[in-house]
Amino acid sequence: MFCLCVILQFDFNTLIKIGTIELPEFPLLLAPMEDVSDPPFRAVCKDNGADLMYTEFISSEGLIRDAIKSRQKLDIFDYEKPVGIQIFGGDEDSLAMAAKIVDVTNPDLLDINFGCPVKKVALKGAGAGVLKDVDLMVRLTEAVVKSTKLPVTVKTRLGWDENNLNIMEVAERLQDVGIKALAIHGRTRAQMYKGSADWTLIGKVKNNPRITIPIFGNGDIDSPQKAVEYKNRYGVDGVMIGRAAIGYPWIFREIKHYIKTGEILPAPTMEERIAVCKKHLKRSLEWKGPMIGIFEMRRHYTNYLKGLPHIKDYRLKLVTLMDGEEINATLDEIGTKYVGYEFPKTNIELINYHEKCPI
Numbered sequence: 001m002f003c004l005c006v007i008l009q010f011d012f013n014t015l016i017k018i019g020t021i022e023l024p025e026f027p028l029l030l031a032p033m034e035d036v037s038d039p040p041f042r043a044v045c046k047d048n049g050a051d052l053m054y055t056e057f058i059s060s061e062g063l064i065r066d067a068i069k070s071r072q073k074l075d076i077f078d079y080e081k082p083v084g085i086q087i088f089g090g091d092e093d094s095l096a097m098a099a100k101i102v103d104v105t106n107p108d109l110l111d112i113n114f115g116c117p118v119k120k121v122a123l124k125g126a127g128a129g130v131l132k133d134v135d136l137m138v139r140l141t142e143a144v145v146k147s148t149k150l151p152v153t154v155k156t157r158l159g160w161d162e163n164n165l166n167i168m169e170v171a172e173r174l175q176d177v178g179i180k181a182l183a184i185h186g187r188t189r190a191q192m193y194k195g196s197a198d199w200t201l202i203g204k205v206k207n208n209p210r211i212t213i214p215i216f217g218n219g220d221i222d223s224p225q226k227a228v229e230y231k232n233r234y235g236v237d238g239v240m241i242g243r244a245a246i247g248y249p250w251i252f253r254e255i256k257h258y259i260k261t262g263e264i265l266p267a268p269t270m271e272e273r274i275a276v277c278k279k280h281l282k283r284s285l286e287w288k289g290p291m292i293g294i295f296e297m298r299r300h301y302t303n304y305l306k307g308l309p310h311i312k313d314y315r316l317k318l319v320t321l322m323d324g325e326e327i328n329a330t331l332d333e334i335g336t337k338y339v340g341y342e343f344p345k346t347n348i349e350l351i352n353y354h355e356k357c358p359i
């Protein structure tokens with residue numbers, strides 16, 4: 001019975017369009033995440049069903065200055081498509097110039113970040129800082145729309161704080177200056193990552209008859225059931241998933257399977273976990289080189305191995321080894337030791353990045 005309900009509320013003939021990009025009905029988006037959603041991570045999310053992915057956010061000033069870190073974030077690959085590049089900044093000219101640089105790399109869309117809450121961005125009048133000045137937000141967006149041939153999308157929050165929940169005005173005005181989709185994280189800037197995301201206003205934006213562009217909901221999706229429940233309750237065109245995908249890229253395929261069949265897939269096996277972790281490592285080494293590739297991969301092992309009993313020593317080994325082959329061999333050893341281990345099927349734990357997260 002429940003399975004039937006899930007199926008009936010989906011019409012698989014309705015494509016979601018962002019400008020000329022066509023996505024399947026109820027697309028699953030991988031959220032942009034600084035220091036996480038780089039090409040190696042995106043590769044494993046793509047394998048597991050992410051329909052649209054974004055780069056980490058890129059400073060418009062950094063791009064113009066030709067900063068190496070900003071430039072490297074522009075790397076996108078054909079197999080990732082459709083993929084969007086996300087930029088941020090608080091100055092019209094810089095954003096417009098950065099948009100032109102992005103154009104050359106030929107992504108499918110260009111996304112503007114008006115949601116980043118951290119002080120070094122928001123208090124400089126970029127990211128979520130712009131939520132305090134909607135006129136400026138409109139001017140910045142218009143400058144980008146005018147300087148690129150790409151579809152422009154925006155990702156933002158509900159407002160600056162609970163007394164300034166201006167997302168409805170933001171959505172209408174940004175649509176009027178030409179954005180092609182809007183992703184809304186159901187928190188205010190003041191909330192950072194605290195509390196739980198409130199999707200009520202996201203639903204109101206989606207159901208505003210003035211709004212014709214796709215509205216993607218974001219915040220706290222940690223299970224297939226929640227993704228479908230929020231789609232049905234708030235009517236959003238798709239969901240954007242961030243933290244739940246870290247160390248668990250299977251979230252995308254699990255949601256897709258649930259939508260199609262009403263059934264929850266069993267947790268990925270030990271074998272699959274090791275295979276995906278190794279692929280992630282391989283891509284990391286290829287893309288960043290042996291040294292940085294190894295360092296940057298270290299933050300991911302804990303997540304891939306979460307739930308395994310007595311794993312501490314192995315984890316420690318993985319984050320101290322300096323040789324790719326030895327790491328691979330250790331991962332194989334873990335795979336053999338825990339072969340057949342049955343991971344409990346629970347909702348994914350969403351880390352509160354309020355203190356830890358760089359953004």
Ligand SMILES: Cc1cc2nc3c(=O)[nH]c(=O)nc-3n(C[C@H](O)[C@H](O)[C@H](O)COP(=O)(O)O)c2cc1C
Pocket residue numbers: 031032033034035036055056057086113115116155185218219220221240241242243244350353357358359
């Ligand atoms: C480590 C980390 C880095 C993030 N970096 C970005 C970013 O570069 N651009 C952006 O728009 N949002 C960024 N975010 C916010 C996420 O895109 C997303 O809006 C937020 O995590 C809520 O979604 P979730 O509950 O599914 O994680 C980041 C979040 C995390 C946890």
